[in-house]
Structure formats: structure tokens, C-alpha cells
Amino acid sequence: MLGVQPLVAPVAPVEALRRIALLLERSRGGTYRIQAFRGAAETIASLTPGQLAERVERGTVQELPGVGEATAAVIEQAAAGELPAYLESLQEKHSAPLATGGEALYAALRGDLHSHSDWSDGGSPIQEMVLAAVELGQEWLALTDHSPRLKVARGLSAARLQEQLGVVESVNASLGDRFRLLKGIEVDILDDGSLDQSEEMLGRLDVVTASVHSKLAMDRAPMTRRMVAAVQNPRVNVLGHCTGRLVEGARGQRGQSAFDAEAVFRACLANNVAVEINSRPERCDPPDELVSIALELGCLFAIDSDAHAPGQLDMKAYGCERADRLGVPPERVVTTWPVQRVLGWALE
Numbered sequence: 001m002l003g004v005q006p007l008v009a010p011v012a013p014v015e016a017l018r019r020i021a022l023l024l025e026r027s028r029g030g031t032y033r034i035q036a037f038r039g040a041a042e043t044i045a046s047l048t049p050g051q052l053a054e055r056v057e058r059g060t061v062q063e064l065p066g067v068g069e070a071t072a073a074v075i076e077q078a079a080a081g082e083l084p085a086y087l088e089s090l091q092e093k094h095s096a097p098l099a100t101g102g103e104a105l106y107a108a109l110r111g112d113l114h115s116h117s118d119w120s121d122g123g124s125p126i127q128e129m130v131l132a133a134v135e136l137g138q139e140w141l142a143l144t145d146h147s148p149r150l151k152v153a154r155g156l157s158a159a160r161l162q163e164q165l166g167v168v169e170s171v172n173a174s175l176g177d178r179f180r181l182l183k184g185i186e187v188d189i190l191d192d193g194s195l196d197q198s199e200e201m202l203g204r205l206d207v208v209t210a211s212v213h214s215k216l217a218m219d220r221a222p223m224t225r226r227m228v229a230a231v232q233n234p235r236v237n238v239l240g241h242c243t244g245r246l247v248e249g250a251r252g253q254r255g256q257s258a259f260d261a262e263a264v265f266r267a268c269l270a271n272n273v274a275v276e277i278n279s280r281p282e283r284c285d286p287p288d289e290l291v292s293i294a295l296e297l298g299c300l301f302a303i304d305s306d307a308h309a310p311g312q313l314d315m316k317a318y319g320c321e322r323a324d325r326l327g328v329p330p331e332r333v334v335t336t337w338p339v340q341r342v343l344g345w346a347l348e
């Protein structure tokens, strides 16, 4: 069962700050404001309860690095046992599901096969992404940072990916059976359909999401060959945001790339690869007519957030609204499956 359950007093100052950031992220609030709350949460988390109580008592909270007037008010109100006024107003405005429609499918989701941390172009540490996923009621999450060629997104070299796998293991060890963070990647599909990471490294991962990020305007025939070759790679489990289109947002608009959708989705079906329904409002990818083609052919789907910040994990509500409206049955959505089933499917 996914979604934001409103917090009630008493709430720890760090929890209040983090929840404000999460609510701002999921409602696409300004980056500067979000960073202020995330930064203040980080500062507070480094203090002992005694140190924080002393500062609250002396009125010196604002002297802490990264703590300003708005964040100090939240800290002081939470420390006094009250529900901070700013958190309360955000909860009133922003606790409702993000989308109208698809609520049952959204409630059926258990995980997510596409998310980014600050190891590549995400804004938050891995641990913060996991905490938010737990708070939102998810059972599992795949960490899929970018691959080396995507330099603008600080794609991970094989060595950094190897290092990240150690972090994933320690996160899982600390969580026990409550939650599972999957080892993953969003690997670039190169011009010839090969993948931007070594076979050896891909073999160490639980799941592989493959996406086209370059030469999106390639001609239809070579683009079709490129995408088919990628999904035929036995390591690939999910075809990410297949058309590459952008429909809104700061990066502007971009048309969909041209390829033979039926051929690509047939290859997905034959190779047990799920077609991603990317929930980001600026992507909204694949377009409805392509989802319908994949549905008709019998493909599996992955309703993913492609979150670059913790609160964006909740954006899967948008993908659920679309999938439900287009008639995608929940059992065909791999992100509704328990983690063991997902792991088994990914290995097939």
C-alpha cells in the first residue's frame, strides 16, 4: 500500500524537516527550498538529542550551518512537541494522492525499478532514497544510477559501481527483512545497441534497466535495430522511457524518437523484458498509443518513478493513472510483484 501517511505530533525535528522536503519534492516544489530543508535535516541529524535541546533552549538553532528562519521554526516547534505549522499546512495541501484514477493499481505497487541517487544525477544519498521508499510503503526499490558514457549525469564507472554495490549491501544488512534495495543500473543503449557497462559488472546486478539517452533523432531503421539488439541482451530486464520524449518541464519539449514499436515490443516479449511506463510528468513515456501496442502484444510493464529525489518516488501515481486508464492489468506490472518474484524473473 503506497502513499503518504500524514505525521502527527510529536514528531522528531529531523523527521519533520525530512517530511517537508519529501512533500515539496512530490509536489514539484522549488529546488532551493527543498535543499534548505534537506540541508537542515542533515545538520540536525549530526547532533545528539542533548546538543539539540540545549540549542533550542538557548535560542541558538539558527546559528547552525544551513539552518535559517523557516527551518529553525520547524525545529523549535517539533522540539516543543507540536506539529510544525509549515508541515501541517503542507500536509493539508499535499497529502492527497498525486493522481485521480489508478488508485487501486497504485495501492497494489510494491516496488520500483528505476531510481537515482547522488552517486549520479540524483539529489540525495542512497540512504535518503531508501528511507523515503519505506515511508511511502514500498517493499523494494532498485537503485539504477547512470552508466559511464552519460557524463552530464555523472555516470558510474565500473569501479564506482562496484563501490556502490558495497553500500547497497550494507543498507540491506541494516534493514533486515523490512525492505530490499536491489542492485541495479540505468545503462545507456549505445548507437549499435550494445550496453554501456561490462558484461561482468552487469552480471553482478539484480536488475538492469536499459535506456536510450543519445542520438535520439536517429533514423527509424537503425533505431529499431539498436533497441531490439539491446532488449535481446540477456542482462536487460526493463526498457526505460522508450521514446525519449519530453512533454513539459525545465528541459523543454522533445519529440519522440522514431522506431518500429511493434518490432521493439515483440523483442521485449520474446526476451522477457518489461516495457517501462515512466511516471515522470515531463516524460510521460511511452505515449498512450505505444502502451496500447505493448499491451495488445502481451508485454510485461514496469511502472517506475525514475525518481531523482526521495519525494519523486511517489510520482508512480501518475504512471498508475495512465496504465489503469489504458487497461493494463495489475498482474502484468512487475512492480506489483513481491521482491522474490522480481528477482526470479530478472534471472530468467
Ligand SMILES: [Zn+2]
Pocket: 186, 211, 213, 240, 241
Ligand atoms: Zn533515463
Ligand SMILES: [Zn+2]
Pocket: 114, 115, 116, 186, 306
Ligand atoms: Zn533515469
